[in-house]
Amino acid sequence: MDQVLKDRTTKLHEAIGKLEAYSLQQLELSQNPSVFKTMSIMRSILAKYFDPHQEKHRYQQILSAIEEINRNRLLIQKFQEGTPAEQELAEKITHTVNNYNASFDQRIQFCVTGKQRLANFFSKDKQTDQPLPRIALLEKSSIPFKPFHKKNSKESSDIPLSKQSTELFHMKAITLLESHGIGNEARHVVKQSPIHTNVLENICTLTQTLSIFPGQTIVVMGESALDPKTMSICTLLPQSFKISLESPTGFPHPIQRAGWTLASKLIPDSPQRIDLLGEIAPLFQRRNKVITGLLEQGALMSHAKEILSLKKKIFKIHAKEFLDLNETLMITILESADAQKTAFEAVRTYFQMLNTHPLPLETLADASQTIREISMVNPHKLLLEAIIKGKSTDLGNNSAVIRFKIAKRSLDYYVEQSVKETFRQIEEANYSSEDYIKWNYIAQMGSIFGQASKAIFLQHLSEDLIFQPPKLTLFESKIQKAAYVQLADFLNELSNPLQNDFETDFKMHYQLLKKQIHADILLFKEQAPPKISIDLADYFEKRYQSLNSFSE
DSSP states (O other): OOHHHHHHHHHHHHHHHHHHHHHHHHHHHHHOOOHHHHHHHHHHHGGGTTOHHHHHHHHHHHHHHHHHHHTTHHHHHHHTTSOHHHHHHHHHHHHHHHHHHHHHHHHTSOOOSHHHHHHHHTOTTTTSSSOOOOOOOOOOOSSOOOOOOOTTOOOOOSSOOOHHHHHHHHHHHHHHHHHTTOHHHHHHHHHHSOOEEEEETTEEEEEEEEEEETTEEEEEEEEEEEOTTTOOEEEEEEEEEEEEEOOOOSSOOGGGGTTOOOOGGGSOSOOTTGGGSGGGHHHHHHHHHHHHHHHTTSHHHHHHHHHHHHHHHHHHHTHHHHHHHHHHHHHHHHHHHTOOHHHHHHHHHHHHHHTTOSSHHHHHHHHHHHHIIIIIIHHHHHHHHHHHTTSOGGGGOSOHHHHHHHHHHHHHHHHHHHHHHHHHHHHHSOTTSHHHHHHHHHHHHHHHHHHHHHHHHHHHHIIIIIOOOOOOOHHHHHHHHHHHHHHHHHHHHHHSOOOSOHHHHHHHHHHHHHHHHHHHHHHTTOOSOOHHHHHHHHHHHHHHHHHHHHHO
């Protein structure tokens, strides 16, 4: 372990020690508000209760411990896959943070009884100007990163599955899914999705990736023993089967917004200090509740499916109108980005093709999803992977300038490679074919969105890598605002119940979809930076100044 890493680890140990002691005290106070306990606390602190300097010092100590954890979130995530000692430390930090957040939730509850109010009155952090913030650690994705696959590439199993093995796998997968309340609707998807294999020491791992609902991925995985002579699958191992559900992003899939949305990664997963985001903060809190609700596969998921079904019917009846609106939107985006003539031609040709396509909504949404994955999501994942797995040691350099330069250079490379991949698809397609038209559209729009997303991603990372956040251009700030608008619209839709009258619901969501696309068009015609981008720039700049001064 180098000295820099050793020092950071030592500081983390100190921080969680302080946080652990504070959390235990707060939980005891909230859970045992008896008169005896209250008087005991009162006796212990009465002599210093009116000393604001001591209270401020104590508050600053706990806040410093919180910020020490905040500024090492990526290192903590790295420890989760590190040595046994590092994994143990990461687990301890996660446990301590969860206890602290639990004590935070207890303390912000309304004090109903007189005893509780008295206990709260004598709480040691009473004299601070503002409450201590919650801690948001970065969550590890449950679904492994899947690189972009070339068109025409066929994913095949090294070991073929017999009909019996395939049916047994399907039965086990459906049983697992039913245990999570999603079996019935998954039957068709399970039977249609390919099963992939990977062999290691006479054990074959079988994996199936399912997409039951837009924006949510489920992976079914199990093992099978191999026949030592034929090396074919002979016995499935029932106890080895498990499923991984990727948490929904809380962000709309393109098919949920008439064919086009940006990527969820244009909004940070977990800002360190949501409490400092002002008017934007409730959006993150609402998104987190929606993510939890969708993951539970309950009433909220059923509501989301009803809305999606309704929107598909709306698009089918008004396909020409929505295709024209989407084309106008893409042209407006290209004008705002000052794109080249070839990009305009690609968009017009693509929508001309969609106007005669039997499945225009699904085709447009699929292209939009491909653009999101290739030009925005994948480069973002690759950069985080490089940071967490230490592929570039300079990302941990003591110089903030070097950290920024390396992060930017890495992201430039990942976006460039993604864009090149889409242009390779064009070369492989027959000229004037549907594939050629589709990939030309994806390549042109993907290049625009990929380039615009880089500064936004670096702005988010400035809080964890601690470098000065880049300033967004006018077009980049429009992209940023569009992502937040799409999130807000989606959350509002999910919070409003349907009227259970088809004509009323149809008319309402038809008007709503049109209004949303018209609003997007007007947004990209604006000539001044949006307020939300100004507020976010201010937040990230202040976070850099605070964390940078803290680290010195």
